[in-house]
Amino acid sequence: MARIAIVGSGFGGYSCARHLERWLKPGEAEIVLITPKDYTLYVPLLPQVAAGVLQPRSIVTPLHVRLRDAKLLPGVAMDVDLDRRSCEVLKINGDVTHVPFDVIVLAPGSITRTFDIPGLKEHARGMKTLAEAVYLRDHSIAQLELAASSSDLAEQAVRCGFLVVGGGYSGVETAATLQLVTRSALARFPDLDPGLLRWTLIDIAPRLMPELGEQLGADAMRVLTKRGIDVRLGVTLESLTAGSAKLTDGATLPTNTVIWTAGVTPRPVVSSLGTETLKGRLVVGADLQVPGHDGVFGLGDAAAVPDLTGPPGSVCGQTAQHAERQAATAARNALAALRGGRMRYYRHRDLGMVVDLGGMDAVARPFGMDLSGPVAQLVTRGYHLLTAPSGRSRFRISGDWLMNLAAGDDLMRLDFLKDSPSTLEELENMPTRMTGRYEQISQTVGHRQ
Template identity: 75%
Template sequence: MRRIAIVGTGFGGYACARHLERWLRPGEAEIVLITPKDYTLYLPLLPQVAAGVLQPRSIVTPLHTRLRRSKLLPGVALDVDLDGRAVNVLKIDGEPVRVPYDVLVLAPGSMTRTFDIPGLREHARGMKTLAEAVYLRDRSIAQLELAAATHDPDEQAARCGFVVVGAGYSGVETAATLQLVTRRAMARFPHLDPGLLRWTLIDIAHAVMPELGPELGESARRLLERRGIDVRLGTTLERVTEDTATLTDGTRLPARTVIWTAGVTPRPVVASLGTETVKGRLVVGADLRVPGCEGVFGLGDAAAVPDLTAAPGTPCAPTAQHAHRQAKTAARNVLAALRGGEMREYRHRDLGLVVDLGGSDAVARPLGIDLSGPPAQLVTRGYHLLTTPSGRSRLRVSGDWLLNMIAPDDLIRLDFLKDSLGTLEELEHMPIRPRARRISVTEPAGSRP
């Protein structure tokens, strides 16, 4: 039987597998999913997990219950052997394996992009995995508790100082939702000056979420500032220590918590092909094929897919909306590669953008219509319910939203990751260490008395 190997089970890989399971004939081909996790994660709602509005399990969909015809290989794709038509994988237990393929779909997604900034790797935290969302929630509450337990004004200022680097969707939603959490938590510490709480959002760009356009982006910035978030544009992080963040404009901010959301980069397996890339993303055709690599397709954050509705040379943005919709084109073209059919090109109609700013606040542009406030929040939540991968997740998300309205979060720490440093390397990049090979010694015949 021929084999379709799919690397990654984010929006693109998961949806592609779902389509293939429906369209493949019995016995036509087997599907092997290469992923370190046994679920697909609905990333846009991570900030609400950090805020305690949603439970972590509400935004995940188990692969075993949704993909019945696919085989799950729990591991990380290290590199692709194009000549041998195989993927080299390191399983989660550290065992290396080789996965031959007839058709390969690369949708490994992305990870947080970092730069050579002093102290960044040691002291910055991210917001791209469930573990990071839960960790940031616990850390934010713990810092206020520790601030209330000391009389040192410098320590109090640092523990009540939070810096978010990156004013894109992830950074803005993270700052907006967690600032509400900490503001509510301050009421539990009457002896702690509320004025000590300081959230700062910085970005080297000169606009907040420029993809939204100048009017909505400015509306979001004004709303954040009314809440007390200090938005600083045209500057970024120069260095970070355990209790300070120094900006490129010379400002030195007391902060024990620096959240890094300044962009993403594809997983390392993408570079192993040795083909042309754009900002780390695979250059692919409009049919999602990787040029010069027979039977290899790329989509989602890992691929620079030409946007046929924009100016020539413009790639599709690395968004969940594109990854989910590219998956259908990828699945059809995988079948065409197996059956000798005609390839299709990926074309789309932009459905708009939604940004949840916590509480009843949001900004959205559905089908080109600018909205803000409660109407935008209604559209935002409706969009998320429509695009959540499973009915069970929709039910849980809806239930969590309703429960949070009736009985708000208790603002307690779960401490599941209390022994973790919470760095990007530990909670997001998560290197799997190859296990030591066992060497068996065979005694020569007749060596025993």
């Protein structure tokens, strides 16, 4: 029996597996899904988990429930040997196994992109995984509790200072939603001066979320500044210590919380193929196939897919919308590779983007229409309900929204990660960290690069 290996269980990998299960004939091929997690995560709503609006399990869909025939291999794909048609996998228990394949679909997703900024890896936090969202909520509440219990004004200033680096969708939503939580939480700490609470959002770009256009970017800026968030553009992080952040404009901010959302980069397995990459992304054709390698496909954040509806030479953005829709094309072409059929090209019609700013505020551009305020919030939440990966998720998300509206925030820490360093490297590479082989793997990948 032929074997189709799928790397990754995000929007692309999960959707591809679902399509293949529907379209494969009985006994035609075996599907092996290689992923360290047994769920698919609805990443766009991570800021709402951090804000306590949604429960963590509401935005995950269990693979064992949703996939009928695909076999799950719990591990991280580390190396793809195109000559031998084999994928090396580091299982979550530390064992190494090799998965031979006839067709492989690479959708490993991405991790937070970092730069060589002093102190960044040691002190910054991310917003890319469920663990990071849960940690940030606990951490933010803990900072207010510790500030309220201290009589040292300098310590209070450090603990009440929050910095978000990155003015894209993730950074703006994170700053907007968490600022609302911490601002409302101040009512629980009457001895703490509300003027000490300071949220700062910085980005090197001249505008917030330039993909949404000048008008909606300006609307988002107005909402943030009206709430008291200090938005600084044309500025980024120069260095970071345990209690302060130095910016490139010369300012030094007292803070114990720096949230880094300044872009993403593909996971290391992409570089193991030895084929052409574009800014770290696997170069593929419009049929999602790696040129010169039949039956090897890439999609989502990890692949540079030609945008046939955009300017010549442009590639599709690293969005959930693209990954999910590319998955259908990848599944059809994987079947064509097995059956000797005709490949299809990936074309898309942009459905627009939505940005939840918390409360009744949002900005959205559905089908090219600029919306802001409560109407945009209605569209934003409707979009998330439509695109959540399962009916179970939609039901739980709706219930959480109603519960939060009726009962407000519980404002408590879960402390699941209180004994973890919870750095970017720790939480985003948790599966390989658990095996104790992360450094060895990194060196191997680095050697191949």
